[in-house]
Each structure stands twice: as structure tokens, then as C-alpha cells.
Amino acid sequence: xxxSSLHPLAQPALYILITLVVYALSLRLHNRYxxxxxxxxxxxxxxxxxxTLHISYASYNRxxxxxxxxxxxxxxxxxxxxxxxxxxxxxxxxxxxxVVLAGSIVGMATAGCVARLCGAxxxxxxxxxxxxxxxxxxxxxxxxxxxxxxxxxxxxxxxGLLGSVLGPALLRLARVHHDHAVGAAIGASSHAIxxxxxxxxxEVQGSVSSLAMAMAGIITSALAMLLTLYWRVRGAGxx
Amino acid sequence: xxxxxxxxxxxxxxxxxxxxxxxxxxxxxGLLLFTLALVLGLVRLEWVERAATxxxxxxxxxxxxxxxxxxxxxxxxxxxxxxxxxxxxxSLLAVLLTTGGLAHLLLRDDEIxxxxxxxxx
Numbered sequence: 001x002x003x004s005s006l007h008p009l010a011q012p013a014l015y016i017l018i019t020l021v022v023y024a025l026s027l028r029l030h031n032r033y034x035x036x037x038x039x040x041x042x043x044x045x046x047x048x049x050x051x052t053l054h055i056s057y058a059s060y061n062r063x064x065x066x067x068x069x070x071x072x073x074x075x076x077x078x079x080x081x082x083x084x085x086x087x088x089x090x091x092x093x094x095x096x097x098x099v100v101l102a103g104s105i106v107g108m109a110t111a112g113c114v115a116r117l118c119g120a121x122x123x124x125x126x127x128x129x130x131x132x133x134x135x136x137x138x139x140x141x142x143x144x145x146x147x148x149x150x151x152x153x154x155x156x157x158x159x160g161l162l163g164s165v166l167g168p169a170l171l172r173l174a175r176v177h178h179d180h181a182v183g184a185a186i187g188a189s190s191h192a193i194x195x196x197x198x199x200x201x202x203e204v205q206g207s208v209s210s211l212a213m214a215m216a217g218i219i220t221s222a223l224a225m226l227l228t229l230y231w232r233v234r235g236a237g238x239x
Numbered sequence: 240x241x242x243x244x245x246x247x248x249x250x251x252x253x254x255x256x257x258x259x260x261x262x263x264x265x266x267x268x269g270l271l272l273f274t275l276a277l278v279l280g281l282v283r284l285e286w287v288e289r290a291a292t293x294x295x296x297x298x299x300x301x302x303x304x305x306x307x308x309x310x311x312x313x314x315x316x317x318x319x320x321x322x323x324x325x326x327x328x329x330s331l332l333a334v335l336l337t338t339g340g341l342a343h344l345l346l347r348d349d350e351i352x353x354x355x356x357x358x359x360x
Binding site for chain 1: 243246247249250253262263264265266267269270271273274276277278284287288290291292294295296297298299300301302303304305306307308309310311312319321322323325326327328329330331332333334335336337338339340341342343345346347
């Protein structure tokens with residue numbers, strides 16, 4: 001195998017390179033077949049490559065972890081669209097936060113209740129709560145609620161993917177057309193994955209969506225903080 | 240490059256505050272402080288705009304290794320799969336429709352203000 005004969009320091013570089021090439025290809029594919037989400041096609045191609053080249057996920061992740069690390073700075077970078085859109089939408093800002101607050105509460109309540117009703121364990125219910133916010137935030141919220149961060153990350157990714165593929169069509173069915181409303185709904189429900197796909201069609205929708213996803217992240221972690229404080233005050237460890 | 244330095248510095252500040260006991264995720268703390276610094280003018284938009292736009296535009300790339308990682312945890316997901324999937328779909332629909340519907344009712348009249356602002360620019 002080529003990859004195992006490589007110098008150990010060259011391996012992460014190779015895996016990052018593979019990921020970049022797969023990503024660039026998936027963007028090309030997305031231009032031709034707009035229904036094919038680049039995250040979906042890139043992941044399928046990458047998993048296929050790793051399987052056929054007999055590269056374990058653990059060794060791939062020496063390169064992958066570098067990209068995953070960048071999600072942290074990327075989350076902080078959301079401050080820029082927050083600031084820019086905040087100025088533009090100054091008058092609407094209180095209303096937008098109200099909308100995102102309502103969405104976040106409904107989302108967490110639905111996620112928790114449905115998981116509980118379907119017989120999920122307490123830890124799984126907690127893992128489901130922060131699934132509508134961007135991964136770095138969701139993982140930390142999940143940890144603070146004693147959920148399983150890996151399960152949360154999986155749900156976050158699938159939510160983002162499903163939301164960015166089906167979200168715009170569903171909103172059209174519900175007769176929600178306005179750029180601000182579409183942006184708010186996708187940002188609050190499908191975080192960075194939805195936001196990135198909106199940016200490919202509309203600058204305004206994408207910007208409002210990044211503002212909404214940042215707000216949803218802040219609101220969801222604040223709600224989770226209140227929830228843990230409430231439990232601590234009640235002295236009980238569970239629901 | 241200055242943009243990246245500033246952004247990573249704020250991320251680091253967030254991690255530090257979180258470790259000092261602030262009960263919010265470190266990335267949220269970093270984001271809040273960074274936004275505050277922009278609002279107060281401590282950080283100028285032109286210093287960070289290009290780096291931030293690059294990071295946000297290509298966030299999809301950063302999710303690819305995580306997606307590939309899902310293949311390593313299939314058994315755990317399968318055990319609670321139905322409940323988690325039901326919760327995921329129900330909650331996604333609920334958030335989409337609540338946020339979209341409310342925003343549709345509350346945010347429409349700002350279109351005029353924004354168009355006016357853009358034409359002034």
C-alpha cells in the first residue's frame with residue numbers, strides 16, 4: 001500500500017489532500033446535479049476510497065482531525081455575518097431572536113419528547129436535544145447534558161443534510177417564500193450545512209441563515225445551561 | 240492571515256473562559272466575544288472578513304471527516320436508530336415550520352427598509 005510506506009508526517013497531508021479533492025469534485029457534481037448535496041456525495045466517495053485502499057478511519061483521522069478542528073474557528077467566524085446582518089436587520093433583530101428562540105424551544109422539546117416516546121434511553125434523549133445546532137456547539141451541549149457526543153454529532157450531521165435537501169422545498173410547500181424567513185428557518189433547523197447550501201443560491205438567505213444559526217447555537221446552549229441548573233436546584237439527576 | 244490569527248485567538252479565549260467555569264460551550268463564548276469585539280470596534284471588519292468568509296463558505300468540507308466517522312459507530316446508532324431517526328425528523332419539521340412560519344409573519348415588512356439601505360450604499 002502506498003499510504004503505509006509514506007513518511008508518518010506525510011500521511012495527514014495525504015488524507016487532507018484526498019478530502020480536498022473529493023470535496024472539489026463533489027462541488028462540481030453539485031453544479032451539474034443540484035439535488036445531490038456535496039456533503040453526501042463527498043462522504044460516500046470518501047468512505048468508498050478508504051474502504052478500497054484499506055485505510056482505517058483512525059489513520060485517516062490523523063488528517064481529518066485537522067479539518068474537524070477548523071470547525072471551532074469556523075464557529076467563531078460566524079461573528080462576522082452576525083455583525084454584518086445585525087447592522088442591516090437592526091430593526092428586526094429582536095423579532096428574529098424571538099423567532100429563533102421559539103424554534104429552538106420547539107425543536108428541543110420535540111426532539112426530546114419523540115425520542116422518549118419511542119423508547120430511547122435517558123442518555124439518548126439528552127443526545128438528541130441539541131441536534132439542530134452546529135457540531136462544535138452541539139457536542140459541548142450534549143456533554144454538559146451527559147448525552148453521548150458521538151450520537152449527537154451523528155444526529156447533527158443527518159439533520160443538517162436532511163434539512164438542506166428537503167428544507168427549501170418544504171418551506172415552499174408551506175408558502176414561506178421571503179428570503180429572511182427561509183434563511184431564519186434553515187439556519188435555526190439545519191445550521192452550517194443548511195447555511196452553506198443556501199449561500200450557493202442567495203447571498204441574503206445565506207447571511208440571514210448564518211445569523212439564525214449563530215443565534216440558535218447561543219440560545220440552545222443557554223437553554224441547556226438553564227436545564228442543568230434546574231436539575232441541580234431540584235437535586236434530581238433526571239427527568 | 241491576520242484574520243485567522245484574530246479568530247483563533249478568540250476561540251482560545253472562549254476555551255479559557257469555559258475552563259474557568261463559565262457554563263457555556265467554548266465555541267459559543269468565542270463567538271459572543273468576537274461579535275462583541277466587532278460591535279465595540281476593537282476588531283475591524285476588514286481585518287477578519289476574508290478569513291471568516293472563507294471558513295464559513297467551506298464549512299461543508301470540515302464536516303466530511305465527521306461524516307466518514309459515522310461508519311465506525313453504526314452498531315451504537317442502530318440500537319437506538321428508530322427512536323433517534325423519529326426524533327430527528329419530527330424535530331426538524333417542527334423547527335422548520337415554527338421558525339419559517341413565525342418569520343414569515345414577523346419579518347416581512349423589513350424588506351423595504353433593507354432595499355432602501357442597499358440603494359443608499
